[in-house]
Amino acid sequence: MNSGEFRRRGKEMVDFVADYLEGIEGRQVYPDVEPGYLRPLIPTSAPEEPDTFEDILNDVEKIIMPGVTHWHSPYFFAYFPTANSYPALLADILCGAIGCIGFSWAASPACTELETVMMDWLGKMLKLPEAFLAGQVGEGGGVIQGSASEATLMALLAARTKVVRRLQAASPGLTQGAIMEKLVAYSSDQAHSSVERAGLIGGVKLKAIPSDGKFAMRASALQEVLEKDKAEGLIPFFLVATLGTTSCCSFDNLLEVGPICNEENMWLHIDAAYAGSSFICPEFRHLLNGVEFADSFNFNPHKWLLVNFDCSAMWSKKLVYQLRMDGVGKRV
Numbered sequence: 215m216n217s218g219e220f221r222r223r224g225k226e227m228v229d230f231v232a233d234y235l236e237g238i239e240g241r242q243v244y245p246d247v248e249p250g251y252l253r254p255l256i257p258t259s260a261p262e263e264p265d266t267f268e269d270i271l272n273d274v275e276k277i278i279m280p281g282v283t284h285w286h287s288p289y290f291f292a293y294f295p296t297a298n299s300y301p302a303l304l305a306d307i308l309c310g311a312i313g314c315i316g317f318s319w320a321a322s323p324a325c326t327e328l329e330t331v332m333m334d335w336l337g338k339m340l341k342l343p344e345a346f347l348a349g350q351v352g353e354g355g356g357v358i359q360g361s362a363s364e365a366t367l368m369a370l371l372a373a374r375t376k377v378v379r380r381l382q383a384a385s386p387g388l389t390q391g392a393i394m395e396k397l398v399a400y401s402s403d404q405a406h407s408s409v410e411r412a413g414l415i416g417g418v419k420l421k422a423i424p425s426d427g428k429f430a431m432r433a434s435a436l437q438e439v440l441e442k443d444k445a446e447g448l449i450p451f452f453l454v455a456t457l458g459t460t461s462c463c464s465f466d467n468l469l470e471v472g473p474i475c476n477e478e479n480m481w482l483h484i485d486a487a488y489a490g491s492s493f494i495c496p497e498f499r500h501l502l503n504g505v506e507f508a509d510s511f512n513f514n515p516h517k518w519l520l521v522n523f524d525c526s527a528m529w530s531k532k533l534v535y536q537l538r539m540d541g542v543g544k545r546v
C-alpha cells in the first residue's frame with residue numbers, strides 16, 4: 215500500500231468505523247457463537263497471495279463481527295464501561311504514524327514530556343496532593359501503564375524492593391530470599407482478581423482482609439490480621455485499598471487504613487481503576503480523601519474517561535523516585 219492508496223483506504227476505514235459506531239445499537243450485543251467458531255472460517259495458514267482491501271473489509275463483517283462482543287453497545291451491561299471516543303480514535307491514528315517507542319527521554323523527547331505534563335493535568339483535575347505531581351522539576355509524577363493490573367504489580371514490586379533494601383541496610387547479611395519468605399501484603403476480600411495475581415507474580419503472600427457490612431476494609435479487621443501476622447514473624451509491607459470495587463463499587467475506608475499503613479511502614483497503593491474518573495467531579499472528590507496517605511494511586515481513563523484501551527494512569531509520590539536514585543543522585 216502506497217501513500218496514495220493509504221489516503222483512499224484510510225477515508226474508507228474512517229467511514230467503516232463511523233458506520234459501525236452509528237449502527238452499533240442494531241447489533242446483537244453478545245455473539246451467538248461457540249468456542250472454536252473462527253478457525254473453520256479462515257485459511258489454516260497465511261495466504262501466499264494478498265486479498266483485496268474490499269475482501270478484507272467484507273471478511274471483517276462476515277467473519278469477525280459475528281464473534282465480537284460489542285462493548286460500546288448501549289445494551290452492554292457486563293463487567294464495567296469501557297471508554298471510546300472519536301478524538302481518541304483519531305489520536306490512535308497519529309500515534310500509529312509517529313510510532314515511536316518512548317522508553318527514555320532521548321528515544322523521543324516529546325513522548326516523555328507530553329506524558330509527564332498530561333499526567334500533571336490529570337492529577338490536578340483529581341486534586342492529587344502536590345507530591346504526586348511532576349511540576350517544573352520533572353521528578354516524580356505520573357506514568358501511563360497498560361492496565362490497572364499492571365499498575366498494581368508495579369506498585370507491589372516497588373514496595374518489595376523498598377522493604378528488601380531497607381531490611382538489608384539494617385542487617386547486611388540478610389538475603390532477599392530470606393526476606394521475601396516473610397513478606398505479606400493485604401487487600402480487602404472485595405479487591406479485583408489482579409491484586410491476588412500481583413501477589414502470585416511477585417512471590418509474596420497476599421491476604422484478604424474481611425470487609426464489613428458495606429464491603430469496605432476497615433481499621434479493626436486490618437489491625438487484627440496485622441497483629442497476628444507480626445506475632446508470627448511475618449513482615450507486612452504492602453496494602454492495596456480499592457476505591458470503587460468492580461463487583462459493587464464499594465470503598466475501602468482510606469481515612470482509617472491509610473494512617474495504619476504509614477505507621478507500619480507499609481506501602482499503600484490505591485486501586486481506583488473503575489471509579490477514579492468520577493473524582494474529577496467536585497461532588498465526588500471527597501471519595502478520594504485519604505489519598506495523601508498513599509504511596510501510589512491508579513485509575514483507568516480507559517474505563518470512564520473517553521480514552522480507548524489501553525490507558526491506565528498511575529502516580530507515585532516523589533519519595534519513590536528518590537529511592538530509584540543511585541549514589542551520585544542519578545535516576546537508575
Ligand SMILES: *Cc1c(COP(=O)(O)O)cnc(C)c1O
Pocket residue numbers: 294360361362363364406408456458459460485486487488489514526
Ligand atoms: C477493572 C478493574 C481492574 C482491572 O483493570 P485493567 O486495566 O483491566 O487491568 C482493577 N481493579 C478494579 C477495581 C477494576 O474495576
